[in-house]
Each structure stands twice: as C-alpha cells, then as structure tokens.
Amino acid sequence: xxxxxxxxxxxxxxxxxxxxxxxxxxxxxxxxxxxxxxxxxxxxxxxxxxxxxxxxxxxxxxxxxxxxxxxxxxxxxxxx
Numbered sequence: 165x166x167x168x169x170x171x172x173x174x175x176x177x178x179x180x181x182x183x184x185x186x187x188x189x190x191x192x193x194x195x196x197x198x199x200x201x202x203x204x205x206x207x208x209x210x211x212x213x214x215x216x217x218x219x220x221x222x223x224x225x226x227x228x229x230x231x232x233x234x235x236x237x238x239x240x241x242x243x244x
Contacts, residue, residue, distance in 0.1 A: 170195070180194060180195065
C-alpha cells in the first residue's frame with residue numbers, strides 16, 4: 165500500500181479528528197474510507213452520465229425483444 169501526506173486546514177483536521185475519535189478508528193483509516201467512498205461516487209456519477217446519454221439515443225422501435233436477445237446470445241455463443 166502506498167502512502168501520501170495530505171495537509172488539511174485546521175477546521176477540516178479537527179472535524180476528521182472528531183469523527184475518527186467518535187468512530188474509534190485511526191484517522192488514516194477514516195481518510196482511506198472517505199477517499200474510497202469519494203472515488204466510488206465519482207465512478208457512479210460517470211456511469212450515470214454515460215447511461216443518460218445512451219438513454220437519450222434509445223429508440224424502443226430499434227430495441228430487441230427478450231426472445232430476440234436470447235436468440236442472438238445463443239448464436240453468439242455457438243460462434244466461439
């Protein structure tokens with residue numbers, strides 16, 4: 165695992181210290197959890213934006229039915 169030193173303003177540091185104390189975990193573990201959550205949130209946001217763009221171009225008339233999709237998938241597997 166890699167390490168990094170991150171300077172915080174006094175107010176942020178005090179808030180992190182208070183949360184760390186309340187949760188009874190080391191501050192480094194708290195910050196790790198917060199950064200991991202932020203990265204997961206950013207990924208979710210990006211995927212949501214991709215889905216929204218795809219939905220804007222979706223045409224129900226062009227979509228496959230469930231039966232068509234199953235048939236397509238079965239044929240695709242046979243080609244392997």
